[in-house]
Amino acid sequence: MEKLGAEPGxxxxxxxxxxxxxxxxxxxxxxxxCSPGAPVPEEPGGLPWLVPEGGSSSRVIVHVDxxxxxxQVEMISNPELKGKPLGVQQKYLVVTCNYEARKLGVKKLMNxxxxxxxxxxxxxxxxxDLTRYREMSYKVTELLEEFSPVVERLGFDExxxxxxxxxxxxxxxxxxxxxxxxxxxxxxxxxxxxxxxDISHIRLLVGSQIAAExxxxxxxxxxxxxxxxxxxxxxxAKLVSGVFKPNQQTVLLPESSQVLIQSLNHVKEMPGIGxxxxxxxxxxxxxxVRDLQTFSSKILEKELGISVAQxxxxxxxxxxxxxxxxxxxxxxxxxxxxxKKCSSEVEAKNKIEELLASLLNRVCQDGRKPHTVxxxxxxxxxxxxxxxxxxxxPIPSHVIQKLGTGNHDVMTxxxxxxxxxFRNMVNVKMPFHLTLxxxxxxxxxxxxxxxxxxxxxxxxxxxxxxxxxGKRSFVILLE
DNA sequence: TGGGGTTAT
DNA sequence: ATAACCC
Numbered sequence: 001m002e003k004l005g006a007e008p009g010x011x012x013x014x015x016x017x018x019x020x021x022x023x024x025x026x027x028x029x030x031x032x033x034c035s036p037g038a039p040v041p042e043e044p045g046g047l048p049w050l051v052p053e054g055g056s057s058s059r060v061i062v063h064v065d066x067x068x069x070x071x072q073v074e075m076i077s078n079p080e081l082k083g084k085p086l087g088v089q090q091k092y093l094v095v096t097c098n099y100e101a102r103k104l105g106v107k108k109l110m111n112x113x114x115x116x117x118x119x120x121x122x123x124x125x126x127x128x129d130l131t132r133y134r135e136m137s138y139k140v141t142e143l144l145e146e147f148s149p150v151v152e153r154l155g156f157d158e159x160x161x162x163x164x165x166x167x168x169x170x171x172x173x174x175x176x177x178x179x180x181x182x183x184x185x186x187x188x189x190x191x192x193x194x195x196x197x198d199i200s201h202i203r204l205l206v207g208s209q210i211a212a213e214x215x216x217x218x219x220x221x222x223x224x225x226x227x228x229x230x231x232x233x234x235x236x237a238k239l240v241s242g243v244f245k246p247n248q249q250t251v252l253l254p255e256s257s258q259v260l261i262q263s264l265n266h267v268k269e270m271p272g273i274g275x276x277x278x279x280x281x282x283x284x285x286x287x288x289v290r291d292l293q294t295f296s297s298k299i300l301e302k303e304l305g306i307s308v309a310q311x312x313x314x315x316x317x318x319x320x321x322x323x324x325x326x327x328x329x330x331x332x333x334x335x336x337x338x339x340k341k342c343s344s345e346v347e348a349k350n351k352i353e354e355l356l357a358s359l360l361n362r363v364c365q366d367g368r369k370p371h372t373v374x375x376x377x378x379x380x381x382x383x384x385x386x387x388x389x390x391x392x393x394p395i396p397s398h399v400i401q402k403l404g405t406g407n408h409d410v411m412t413x414x415x416x417x418x419x420x421x422f423r424n425m426v427n428v429k430m431p432f433h434l435t436l437x438x439x440x441x442x443x444x445x446x447x448x449x450x451x452x453x454x455x456x457x458x459x460x461x462x463x464x465x466x467x468x469x470g471k472r473s474f475v476i477l478l479e
Numbered sequence: 480t481g482g483g484g485t486t487a488t
Numbered sequence: 489a490t491a492a493c494c495c
Contacts, residue, residue, distance in 0.1 A: 091480080093480055109480060127482090130482065154494060155495025156495070158495065275492090276493090307487085331484085332485090335482085374489095386480095389490085390490080483495085484495080485492100485494075485495105486494105487491085
């Protein structure tokens with residue numbers, strides 16, 4: 001295994017994994033019998049302290065978080081951008097930027113004007129078309145799925161991988177003379193010493209090695225760098241992945257989990273506690289993680305409902321039993337566009353056609369068929385401006401069938417449907433002012449779900465073809 | 480505040 | 489259909 005720190009992708013000034021490893025060894029040296037080279041009782045066919053804990057529910061989770069993902073993809077597309085401060089722009093926002101730009105004061109989601117003011121040399125590229133980001137994002141997920149099929153996506157740039165089984169397999173392969181491989185990869189959170197007599201430490205350590213292999217594969221096969229966090233659940237893995245920031249990894253040992261969660265300055269920094277819940281917690285006087293830990297469960301349940309209350313209070317202790325749910329292929333495809341103003345039906349129709357055209361290409365590539373279409377709008381309003389309205393309806397089966405082939409046949413009926421949904425939401429006889437339009441194709445099904453033996457089965461399977469004139473021909477196989 | 484996504488109710 | 493959450 002090559003050292004990640006030697007990779008060209010490692011950012012200058014951040015190569016401190018070596019130091020951390022040495023610090024750990026120093027800490028280890030002080031503890032009798034705990035250093036990697038310490039003698040361990042030998043036994044044929046395995047290691048005595050590696051007894052399988054039957055029914056053990058302890059997991060090893062890796063959280064992988066790509067470094068300033070959109071900016072990375074842009075620098076791969078155009079290598080001349082490397083080394084320059086780069087921002088990715090959507091409308092008048094810099095949604096993300098590389099580390100050169102961050103050093104010069106540019107922040108994520110900064111206004112373009114503020115960013116240019118802070119950093120006049122900032123190079124901006126438009127990132128409103130997500131196609132290349134989406135493609136690279138799925139390549140990363142697919143690469144991780146080769147390690148373990150249990151991969152959950154979170155946005156385009158984060159993945160959780162449950163590597164528990166991989167860890168167990170590696171430990172079963174471990175022989176007494178292989179003990180030198182029991183070294184941690186990357187940082188250990190809180191500089192905690194690894195205890196090789198502690199099975200939970202060993203498992204997480206192996207997890208850190210797998211995480212390093214994942215990052216190495218990502219860099220060599222796809223050219224992307226990222227951070228990783230290794231811990232016993234998703235919450236902790238995610239929190240610890242961000243501790244050493246670009247292109248580094250950190251493992252959390254159980255004894256330091258309280259230090260990690262207490263390092264959060266506010267409950268709003270806890271993944272799973274969003275804007276609304278934060279406001280409600282503040283109204284109860286809850287600001288810090290400790291406040292949430294010690295707050296009355298009964299009162300919290302009455303205020304937030306039992307489900308949210310119990311979940312977030314467990315989160316405040318670093319407890320998270322939510323499984324890594326394999327994402328698989330996407331549940332929906334959507335395209336949206338925001339703008340200052342759309343106030344006529346024709347204008348709306350043109351935007352909708354644009355969004356739909358891109359969507360049809362995407363859905364065609366995917367191969368599955370959407371059975372539902374949805375139209376989403378955002379109305380202009382000076383206050384309370386984050387709510388959206390939507391209308392959805394089934395896609396007629398005759399339209400669904402034409403989806404993979406000629407897309408012009410599909411455009412017209414789909415636009416007709418979408419404009420009906422539009423008029424259902426917007427009274428076009430009255431003045432209106434929209435600031436966003438979005439089209440979503442969802443309820444994706446593998447193929448037609450017609451049951452064998454039914455008329456639909458023979459009409460819709462590959463045995464049936466529909467010509468452009470609308471005449472349908474089919475063959476019936478005698479089975 | 481963009482242009483996406485997910486699940487729960 | 490909306491509301492909450494995530495990036």
